[in-house]
Amino acid sequence: MVYEASSVWAQFKYGDQFYFLKRQALYACVGIGGFFLGSKISASFLKKYANYFLAISFLLLILVLIPGVGLIRGGSASWLGFGGFSFQPSEFLKISLIIFFAKYLEKFYEQSDKIKTILPPLLIASIGFILIMLQPDFGTCMVLAVSLFAQIYASRMPLKWFVIFMFTGIFAVCILILSASYRFERIMSFIDPFQDPLGSGFQIIQSLYAIGPGGLLGQGIGESYQKHYYLPEPQTDFIFAIIVEEFGLFGGLIVIGLYGLMFFCAFKLIFSTKNIFKCYMCLGLLALFMIQVIINLGVVISLFPVTGITLPLISYGGSSLCVLLFSLGLMVNKNEQE
Amino acid sequence: MLPLMLIKRIRTIAVITVLLVASIVFKLTYNTIFMHQELVTLASELWQRSFPLYAPRGYIIDRNGELLATNEPTLSLYAIPYQVKDKMQTSVNLASILGVDQEIIFEKLNKKASIVSFHPYGRKLTYGQSEQIEKLSLDGIYLVQDNLRTYPYKEYMASLIGFVGIDNIGFAGLESYYDNYLTGKRGSLNYYMDAKGGLFPNTQSEIIAPSQGMSLELTIDxxxxxxxxxxxxxxxxxxxxxxxxxxxxxxxxxxxxxxxxxxxxxxxxxxxxxxxxxxxxxxxxxxxxxxxxxxxxxxxxxxxxxxxxxxxxxxxxxxxxxxxxxxxxxxxxxxxxxxxxxxxxxxxxxxxxxxxxxxxxxxxxxxxxxxxxxxxxxxxxxxxxxxxxxxxxxxxxxxxxxxxxxxxxxxxxxxxxxxxxxxxxxxxxxxxxxxxxxxxxxxxxxxxxxxxxxxxxxxxxxxxxxxxxxxxxxxxxxxxxxxxxxxxxxxxxxxxxxxxxxxxxxxxxxxxxxxxxxxxxxxxxxxxxxxxxxxxxxxxxxxxxxxxxxxxxxxxxxxxLGVEKNYEGIEREYTWMDTKTAQVPNFIGKDKKEVKSRDFTFVFVGSGNKVIDQLPRVGEMIPIGSKVVIMLGGE
Structure with a gap:
């Protein structure tokens, strides 16, 4: 699918229509390795070293911000390079924070109805958010925040605090939106994309032009019009638009159905687990996965404003693919002994 | 066992997830099925480009079928800027052939448009110009068929027939009066193009043929x-x-x-x-x-x-x-x-x-x-x-x-x-x-x-x-x-x-x-x-x-018109302006009996048998049938 969506751009940019396919295949191999690696790591090991993982993640994040060390891609200084490969430390932060929260919530489950219990981990998480926002990477921040929110929700915290959280969150998001004009434009263009069809509404319109004509059964494999430079980055953020354009509503529903199946299995796994730490960890990782899927699909079908979040497992992108597969590996680990 | 409250809360999260996925499915269905037609139309406008194919105008003929206004096939120049690789060289070449400033053409070739025309110098090119351009076979430069209106009788009937402008629209005379009928229906060459101006692979370009306008038969002979x-x-x-x-x-x-x-x-x-x-x-x-x-x-x-x-x-x-x-x-x-x-x-x-x-x-x-x-x-x-x-x-x-x-x-x-x-x-x-x-x-x-x-x-x-x-x-x-x-x-x-x-x-x-x-x-x-x-x-x-x-x-x-001559009409009458005349001969010295003429009548004055004078004088040209006064005298 990555090949399908990207061949035209790849041909144009790198002179090789298979460019993205080759790289994605390589990442997939690494990712599958990561999956098996993850499935071998027991929950107790993770729980034991959770604090260290978090510390290392913070260190890497700080490293990224040091000029000359971090690689700047697409306007964000979020990459660290080793030899020929590069990765995003923020991906590791996501997992380590979720593990850290899981450990903390298990430990203080009974006291978690008091707000002061929750405050220390929230403060730690805030440091992470600030570091990520310095890159800046709003999308990652939001995804992580929602995941941690889901974990906290699953504690004994009274609902009134969530209402307060919600408002604070909305307030914070508003501040963030207003603090960067491009975010504000995205929101405006979401409300009426045709007002500025060549500017901020461009991506939304182009996405609709891919999806609408797709119809019930699509234009057929390789028959996408929109991937011919109309839709920017068709292999990442808008890959679902190309899927629907070529395979129609039918193809789109199959993809959504597969994700739904994965969610279902994950929830089943969470309910069947007897270990509170494992339950929290899986819930966090699942939320991380789900929120990316839902936001990406929502953006593509113009249900949400454009955010720049890729579609897990399908979009092009090595770091994301590997980390996702690794985290799925962590979830399927059967070892629940203390 | 997991605490009951934890399970309840996770269940809520699952329900929210289901709701979100359902709304995505709903919106996707709405976009692909209910918005389908509207979006196809809009998207086609985005993908489709068309070259105008000019329709020849109808002829103008006289009552016997003689052509008074006709069309000469000619070529007009178009460019697809994206496909022009060397814009500088292309503009230099075209400028020398078309006889315009190189900068004007260069500017046109850099326009952010899918097709540009060169108005008016690039329209209706002469045979020589199009041949030169053809020979250069420049990337992204196209010669498209056009029609040049010609009037074989030039100054004859020019005021009546008029002429057309560069777009084949009647400007004066009958060309303008009957423009709606003479104008043909413009055709087009439609094709799909990617966002950068290249042709889509595997798409068929569609030709809608132009149709010639109606012809005008005049009462003129x-x-x-x-x-x-x-x-x-x-x-x-x-x-x-x-x-x-x-x-x-x-x-x-x-x-x-x-x-x-x-x-x-x-x-x-x-x-x-x-x-x-x-x-x-x-x-x-x-x-x-x-x-x-x-x-x-x-x-x-x-x-x-x-x-x-x-x-x-x-x-x-x-x-x-x-x-x-x-x-x-x-x-x-x-x-x-x-x-x-x-x-x-x-x-x-x-x-x-x-x-x-x-x-x-x-x-x-x-x-x-x-x-x-x-x-x-x-x-x-x-x-x-x-x-x-x-x-x-x-x-x-x-x-x-x-x-x-x-x-x-x-x-x-x-x-x-x-x-x-x-x-x-x-x-x-x-x-x-x-x-x-x-x-x-x-x-x-x-x-x-x-x-x-x-x-x-x-x-x-x-x-x-x-x-x-x-x-x-x-x-x-x-x-x-x-x-x-x-x-x-x-x-x-x-x-x-x-x-x-x-x-x-x-x-x-x-x-x-x-x-x-x-x-x-x-x-x-x-x-x-x-x-x-x-x-x-x-x-x-x-x-x-x-x-x-x-x-x-x-x-x-x-x-x-082949109308036969008819001689039953009123006879022509001659007046001084164009009557037949004859020279007055000399009658002086002649006897009265000798004074005779087919052309003139005579009035005699005096008595005697010899002519001693006459009026008008000898040699004058007077209308036939005029009176000549003869003075008589003698023994």
């Missing part, structure tokens, strides 16, 4: 037009005239057989001329004082009202007539004396027409002038028609009535005059003149619409018309129109000499010399009007200067 053009050209050059105007019409249906004017222009190169030349067809655009040609109208009105018996009623022309304190003179000093009304017309006697105006009276005269179509548009299918000028009814007093009766103080177009004159001789029917005979399919095989003659009204009776034919014929054979006489074709007509008024004042020595005539008078086939404005080195008299021209036009046209 090219053969007659050529005769008229020849005479207009000659008169224009010979007399260094300001303007020459000519119309030939079929009086039986209002069809215009030939029409034109000088000065004219070449409509293939209209850009080279001033707008004042090409924007008007003088026979319908100009109005002027008709002068004596108008007398035919007044005369017919009086006959129709049974006011005059042209053979028996008489009028004594003493040389002038006083109207409302103003003296109106006859053109002949001392007047024409006692005349029948037929002679009043033959001699074009102004005082005689003053009398006719008095007999008709204000209302009748006014009504007839209007009924003959003056002071209103004829409705001819030609642009820019003038309706002329006439005194308003309230100002139509005695003097105005008198001058209008002999064609002064009224302004008419040549078209109005020809239409009215046709009614005078065709049995009384005023037709709506027209120049479009029919609309044909582009293949010229099928008649789509045929113009039928329209009778506006019957102005005079058949009987009056018959009398008028005889009267007008007599003007040509015996009166002021003698010079238009054609042996065997019974020409009937009326001369006209009108002073040109500039800013309301008559200018001395500037005249419009005109002649209107129909033929043959036993069965009118055509009416011809011809006028010369401000002729130099010419006798400033319509009959003398234009008469011979009308004669030639009518003779050539009737011969072309």
């Amino acid at each position: 090219l053969r007659l037009q050529n005769i008229l053009e020849r005479e207009m050209e000659n008169a224009y050059l010979q007399y260094s005239a300001d303007e020459v105007v000519g119309i030939i019409m079929d009086p039986n249906n209002g069809e215009i057989l030939a029409i034109g004017n000088r000065p004219t222009y070449d409509n293939n190169r209209y850009q080279d001329y001033d707008q004042t030349i090409y924007n008007r067809l003088l026979p319908v655009y100009n109005s002027f004082e008709p002068g004596s040609t108008f007398k035919a109208i007044t005369f017919a009105s009086a006959i129709n009202e049974n006011l005059i018996d042209i053979d028996n009623d008489t009028y004594y022309d003493k040389g002038y007539e006083i109207v409302a304190g103003t003296r109106i003179n006859s053109w002949k000093k001392g007047g024409h004396g006692l005349q029948t009304y037929l002679e009043v017309l033959e001699n074009s006697s102004n005082p005689g027409f003053v009398q006719i105006a008095r007999m008709l009276g204000k209302d009748k005269l006014y009504q007839y002038v209007k009924d003959f179509g003056f002071n209103q548009k004829t409705g001819v299918d030609i642009q820019g028609e003038n309706k002329g000028i006439m005194f308003s009814y309230d100002n139509f007093n005695e003097l105005e009535q008198a001058t209008t009766a002999f064609g002064q103080g009224i302004s008419v177009t040549a078209m109005q005059l020809v239409t009215a004159f046709s009614a005078v001789i065709n049995g009384g029917y005023l037709f709506k003149p027209h120049v479009c005979k029919s609309l044909l399919s582009s293949s010229l095989m099928e008649r789509v619409y045929e113009v039928t003659p329209t009778v506006v009204r019957q102005v005079i009776s058949e009987e009056t018309s018959k009398t008028m034919r005889r009267a007008l014929e007599s003007v040509v054979s015996r009166g002021s129109g003698r010079k238009a006489y054609v042996e065997g074709y019974r020409v009937g007509g009326k001369t006209g000499t009108a002073q040109i008024a500039e800013n309301g004042v008559y200018v001395d020595g500037k005249y419009i010399l005109s002649f209107i005539a129909g033929a043959p008078m036993n069965d009118p086939r055509l009416v011809c009007y011809f006028s010369i404005k401000n002729a130099h080195n010419a006798v400033q008299y319509g009959g003398t200067t234009v008469g011979p021209i009308i004669g030639r036009i009518i003779e050539d046209c009737l011969k072309t």
Whole structure:
């Protein structure tokens, strides 16, 4: 699918229509390795070293911000390079924070109805958010925040605090939106994309032009019009638009159905687990996965404003693919002994 | 076991997830199924590009199928900027071929447009230009078929036919008047293009063929037009005239057989001329004082009202007539004396027409002038028609009535005059003149619409018309129109000499010399009007200067139309102007008995048998039949 969506751009940019396919295949191999690696790591090991993982993640994040060390891609200084490969430390932060929260919530489950219990981990998480926002990477921040929110929700915290959280969150998001004009434009263009069809509404319109004509059964494999430079980055953020354009509503529903199946299995796994730490960890990782899927699909079908979040497992992108597969590996680990 | 509250809360998260996924499914379905048609339309606009394919215009042909306006295939230049690799080199090459600044082309090639055209220098290229461009085979530069409108007869009929602009839209003349019919339906070459201007792979470009416009068949007869053009050209050059105007019409249906004017222009190169030349067809655009040609109208009105018996009623022309304190003179000093009304017309006697105006009276005269179509548009299918000028009814007093009766103080177009004159001789029917005979399919095989003659009204009776034919014929054979006489074709007509008024004042020595005539008078086939404005080195008299021209036009046209000659008409009468003359021989010294001659009659004075003197003297040229006075004397 990555090949399908990207061949035209790849041909144009790198002179090789298979460019993205080759790289994605390589990442997939690494990712599958990561999956098996993850499935071998027991929950107790993770729980034991959770604090260290978090510390290392913070260190890497700080490293990224040091000029000359971090690689700047697409306007964000979020990459660290080793030899020929590069990765995003923020991906590791996501997992380590979720593990850290899981450990903390298990430990203080009974006291978690008091707000002061929750405050220390929230403060730690805030440091992470600030570091990520310095890159800046709003999308990652939001995804992580929602995941941690889901974990906290699953504690004994009274609902009134969530209402307060919600408002604070909305307030914070508003501040963030207003603090960067491009975010504000995205929101405006979401409300009426045709007002500025060549500017901020461009991506939304182009996405609709891919999806609408797709119809019930699509234009057929390789028959996408929109991937011919109309839709920017068709292999990442808008890959679902190309899927629907070529395979129609039918193809789109199959993809959504597969994700739904994965969610279902994950929830089943969470309910069947007897270990509170494992339950929290899986819930966090699942939320991380789900929120990316839902936001990406929502953006593509113009249900949400454009955010720049890729579609897990399908979009092009090595770091994301590997980390996702690794985290799925962590979830399927059967070892629940203390 | 997990705490119950944890399970409950996670269950809530699962429910929220289900709701979110469901809303995504719903929105996706909405977009792909319900918005499908609308988005397909919008997206197609985004993907589809089209090259215009210009439709050829319909032809314009004369009544015998001769092409008067046709199309020459040519090529126009287009560029797809994205596909032009070396924009600098391409612009340099094109600039030298097209003869424009390199920068202009360079700028065009850098436009953010899918297709650019080069207007106007890149449209309708010459054969040489397109060949050079073809040879260079430049990337992204295309030559697309176009049509160049051409007029094979150039200056002939230019004012009538007009021309088209660079986009093949009619700008002047019939090209403009009938533009909707002549314009074809533009076609296009549609294809799908990616966002950067490249062709989509695996897509078919679709050609919507342009369809040619309808063709126009004119009532014009090219053969007659050529005769008229020849005479207009000659008169224009010979007399260094300001303007020459000519119309030939079929009086039986209002069809215009030939029409034109000088000065004219070449409509293939209209850009080279001033707008004042090409924007008007003088026979319908100009109005002027008709002068004596108008007398035919007044005369017919009086006959129709049974006011005059042209053979028996008489009028004594003493040389002038006083109207409302103003003296109106006859053109002949001392007047024409006692005349029948037929002679009043033959001699074009102004005082005689003053009398006719008095007999008709204000209302009748006014009504007839209007009924003959003056002071209103004829409705001819030609642009820019003038309706002329006439005194308003309230100002139509005695003097105005008198001058209008002999064609002064009224302004008419040549078209109005020809239409009215046709009614005078065709049995009384005023037709709506027209120049479009029919609309044909582009293949010229099928008649789509045929113009039928329209009778506006019957102005005079058949009987009056018959009398008028005889009267007008007599003007040509015996009166002021003698010079238009054609042996065997019974020409009937009326001369006209009108002073040109500039800013309301008559200018001395500037005249419009005109002649209107129909033929043959036993069965009118055509009416011809011809006028010369401000002729130099010419006798400033319509009959003398234009008469011979009308004669030639009518003779050539009737011969072309295959009309048989007929010798039953009124015999030509010779006057001093063109009578046969003979030299007076010497009779002095001869006996009275010897004084004899076939050419002369004699009056004898004195007594005796010998001729002692004679008048005129020996050797003088005098008209045959003249009297020679012989003085007798001797033993």
